[in-house]
Amino acid sequence: MGDPQMAQRVLQSLAGAYLEKHKAVHRPSGELPFFEQQLGESRQELEKSKQRLLQFTEAHGVIAAGLQRDLAVQKLSDMDAGDRQTKIDLAETTQRVADLQKLLQNLPERTTTQVRTADNPELLKALKSTLLDLQLKRTQLLTKLEPGHRLVQEVDQQISQAQSAIAAETATPVRDETSDRDPHYEWAKSELEKSQVQLRALRARAYEENSQTVAYRSVATEFGEDAVTEDDLLSNEKAALENYLLYVKKQEEARMNDALDERGIVNVAIAEPPMTPALPVWSASMVLIVGFFSAGASGTAAAFIADCMDPAFRDPEDVLTFLNVPVLASLPREGRGRLSA
Numbered sequence: 001m002g003d004p005q006m007a008q009r010v011l012q013s014l015a016g017a018y019l020e021k022h023k024a025v026h027r028p029s030g031e032l033p034f035f036e037q038q039l040g041e042s043r044q045e046l047e048k049s050k051q052r053l054l055q056f057t058e059a060h061g062v063i064a065a066g067l068q069r070d071l072a073v074q075k076l077s078d079m080d081a082g083d084r085q086t087k088i089d090l091a092e093t094t095q096r097v098a099d100l101q102k103l104l105q106n107l108p109e110r111t112t113t114q115v116r117t118a119d120n121p122e123l124l125k126a127l128k129s130t131l132l133d134l135q136l137k138r139t140q141l142l143t144k145l146e147p148g149h150r151l152v153q154e155v156d157q158q159i160s161q162a163q164s165a166i167a168a169e170t171a172t173p174v175r176d177e178t179s180d181r182d183p184h185y186e187w188a189k190s191e192l193e194k195s196q197v198q199l200r201a202l203r204a205r206a207y208e209e210n211s212q213t214v215a216y217r218s219v220a221t222e223f224g225e226d227a228v229t230e231d232d233l234l235s236n237e238k239a240a241l242e243n244y245l246l247y248v249k250k251q252e253e254a255r256m257n258d259a260l261d262e263r264g265i266v267n268v269a270i271a272e273p274p275m276t277p278a279l280p281v282w283s284a285s286m287v288l289i290v291g292f293f294s295a296g297a298s299g300t301a302a303a304f305i306a307d308c309m310d311p312a313f314r315d316p317e318d319v320l321t322f323l324n325v326p327v328l329a330s331l332p333r334e335g336r337g338r339l340s341a
Contacts, residue, residue: 008275015273032258035251042247046240053233062223065230069223076216083209090202093195100192107185124169131162 062068138155145152320326 012273032251032254035247035254039244039247039251042240042244046237046244049233049237049240053230053237056226056229056233060226062226062230065223065226069220069227072216072220072223076213076220079209079213079216083206083213086202086206086209090199090206093199093202097192097195097199100188100195103188104185104192107188108182109185110181124166127162127166127169131159131166134159134162 057063134155138152138159141149141152141155
């Protein structure tokens with residue numbers, strides 16, 4: 001082919017056709033657009049899953065349903081333990097109140113602290129004076145009346161009553177007793193009052209703890225349901241994120257593979273692209289002629305340089321000139337014109 005440009009175009013077309021065919025065989029087309037499409041769909045799915053999770057948290061008023069559920073369950077456990085302890089304290093206090101009430105029934109409210117006994121002198125004096133008057137009256141009546149008279153008998157009866165009263169007063173002297181509040185009764189009464197107050201407080205606490213237990217159980221149940229839903233939404237979001245990251249990686253790999261294929265790094269590359277020579281191309285005869293003359297000129301120059309650099313003496317004059325000694329005889333050397341001294 002005599003035209004260099006035509007040869008270049010032919011080689012370029014051949015190299016391009018070979019590279020396209022090799023790429024079509026070893027790397028099917030359409031991989032990068034497919035991953036770009038999948039990346040867009042996965043991004044939309046990730047945004048939808050995030051939006052669903054945000055709407056759920058806003059609608060149910062939860063931030064971390066699982067953590068809130070665990071806290072509610074822990075609080076419910078504490079409330080159950082406190083409720084059991086309250087019931088135990090309530091039973092103990094009820095029994096204490098019953099025992100104190102029974103004890104108060106058997107204890108006196110007051111107890112005698114001092115007892116004094118003594119006769120009543122004023123009463124005895126009055127009775128004796130009355131007896132003396134009755135006896136004098138009887139004596140006077142006897143001077144006038146018979147012993148069996150009615151007036152005399154009435155006086156005798158009054159004398160007998162006065163003597164009986166004096167005898168009774170002498171037999172039963174005046175008893176002076178000093179009493180005070182019983183300390184055991186007062187202690188039991190004070191403990192009963194405190195126990196009754198404590199019992200009312202325990203009943204109120206038990207009622208409140210029961211209400212709070214029911215409330216925490218309801219809250220824990222609600223948070224448990226929310227936690228299940230939130231876990232599903234988080235799982236969907238995580239799966240969507242993993243798919244998105246996978247397609248991002250696949251898209252980058254496809255883009256890099258396409259770039260490497262275009263540059264010929266992975267598969268096949270043209271080591272030296274065809275190009276048109278910058279200098280004209282000579283014919284064979286011209287190359288021979290130029291080579292002949294170049295060889296002749298190079299040989300002549302080499303011979304001249306070798307002769308100039310030869311250290312041997314060429315004639316007797318050179319010996320005389322350099323050594324300053326006379327030459328006695330000279331012979332030719334191997335048929336050449338030089339002489340050796």
